[in-house]
Amino acid sequence: MTKNFATKVFSIGFWLIVSAIFLLTLPLFLQASWVSLINEMLIMALAGTALNLMLGYGGMVSFGPAGLYAVGAYTTAILLTRYGLPFPLAVLAAPLAAAAVGLIVGWFCVRRSAVYFALLTLAFAQIIWTVIFEWYDFTGGDNGIVSIPIPELLYSITHVYYFSLAVVTVCLFLLWKIVHSPFGTTLQAIRENPMRAEFIAVHVRRYQLAVFVLSSFFLGVAGSLFCVFAGSVFPDYAHWVKSTDMLVVCLLGGIYHFAGPIVGSGVYILISKIISKNTTYWMFFLGIIVVILVLYMRNGLVGFAAEKLAQMKNRSEVKKNKDVP
């Protein structure tokens, strides 16, 4: 029992080290356009994991993560372009602004549950989109904001990649800590049965609001990172299509595993990239893939893999036990 546990931890740690080495060295052997693509995956992985804090751990289906993501992106963009703030401040302000907006939006949204919650999040995200789209003097409307004065150091794809990698790693670590804290456990209890949670004196609504704000905070980080990465922002970032991208990333990877959205992000961006390179009917193929995933891998890629691994382990253990006379 203890040994099993030890090997498990060892293998997780081991895989973390392997992927860390891979991520740290990849600009040395990969083409710049792939580095840039992996940068996008990292940012999407953070956005997905932030959403999954609500979706997978809190059981709150949000259709509006893109709104908060856009708040992050636009905060950095506007602070840099209009107010000429120093770069670190503009980046740090993004998650705070997103969390503040998340607090307001969340305050309304957590008052309803299930479908109504989902609809409210969608509505608020569309409000954010409309504000960005229509407020020309401030947000640039449908022209977005271009030529954002990012420090020249971050112009190079490799440098901006390391920047994203560092920020995403720190954020994922924090999210991991949150999920595995008593707060995270309470959250899962609420997901499983809100009423029972309330009976043991958990203030459900307050917890849900807290997770909403936390999730907004990290979505804001992701948005800000994308702004730094792309050097421009557009109202599309707040559009519901972007929200569904994030939801698909979570579902694809598996919402009941911490690594789900991370794997989902990599696979989703890679798939859409490869498909759209080879055919213009990318929507069709993407649709087929999603159908297959939903029908045959209901817990996502990570869930599926974990299930298979567990089965294999079980089998070998049964075999081992049989061998013992």
Add this chain to the structure above:
Amino acid sequence: MKRRVIRSIVLTVSIALIFSWIGPAQAAEKTPIVIGFIHSMSGAMSMYGISSEAGGKIAIDEINAAGGVLGRPLKMITRDDKLNPETGLREAKDLLLSEKADFLTGTISSAVALAISNYVKREKKLFIVNISQSSSLTEENWHRYIFRIDTNAVPYWGYAPAIALAKTWKAKKIISLGFDYETGKNSLKAFKEKYLQLVPDAKIIDELWAPLGTTDFTAYITKMANSGADAFFLACIYGGGELAFTKQAYAFGLYEKMKAIQPCAGDVETWYQVKKGESYPKGALATCRYPFWAIQDPKSKAFVEKHQKLVGFWPSYGAMNQYFIVYALKDAIEKVGAVDTEKIITALEGMTLNTFVGKVPIRAYDHQAMMPNWYGVMDFSPNLTFPHITKVDVIGEEGYHSVDKIKALRGGK
């Protein structure tokens, strides 16, 4: 333990190998000059993308058949931007970095164009726009690495219709209807600015604004009919919105009651499926960006035929622009004698394109080609199945913002 380490090393190395294998293209004997083409190739706007791609292909086939440029063949690589600036940017990076594209061209979405424009500015690579209309691309957000061989929103939505109206009917009392967003407002602003300068005693008696995406215009149509105006002006109502408006206005008899200025109506893209007997903007004054039926140069006729053969429908103005872009690049490369972005930019600045629609200068100040805008009256003629502009006339450089005006817009820079 040991085995695990070895296994992981093998795994990591093989992943690295797979990744490095996906990328690089083998160098051919004669490396082609690569033109990256990013457009909307799927979804609602794909017709423009497919048509533009065909236009570029026609030019490239002609040039390669005649021996290429500096002895090297031209090659165009197409990517779908899905109308999304993120995807467009990703594809632009991929084209420049892994496909080693020498130039980027394309886009219909202005957001995608702005995103790519911002990127090429950093990378110091050339990007030539073939459709995106946003005037800010060559005005407020202009930089050395962007060119546009196409009209832009100022002449197309505002100045050209104003000049056309001043040359024809000189309507005195005008009512406008537009989509309620920035481009709509800017269209009317540009139209007013030019028209009131040309016909000082004219008046815009009322401005009506419909929310973006409106399809039921009946309330607005009644209002227009009873306004006492002698003409109406559509400010940036296009595509499905324009089709819906026209259907309702036609049924109402609005085109009999008053004169109509419908800027978009001259382009084939919206109207090619409309047949005789169906509703169309009858007798409306309209602008058009490629009235191939009215262009007599045999090269244009051949172009239309080749386009038909290639994709099976009429060429959009995007196809013509992409055709001109490829030839402009060829001329510039030959003039410079090398594929050198900086020198090519200098060569393109102030170059005059010799095209089948006449001589088109590229203005050095804003890198905007002075593409003509045509106008005429919407009608049917025996040779074509769809409604189109007749009595065609052309507006040239006078349709564009003057250099002084752009200087002012750029804050005196």
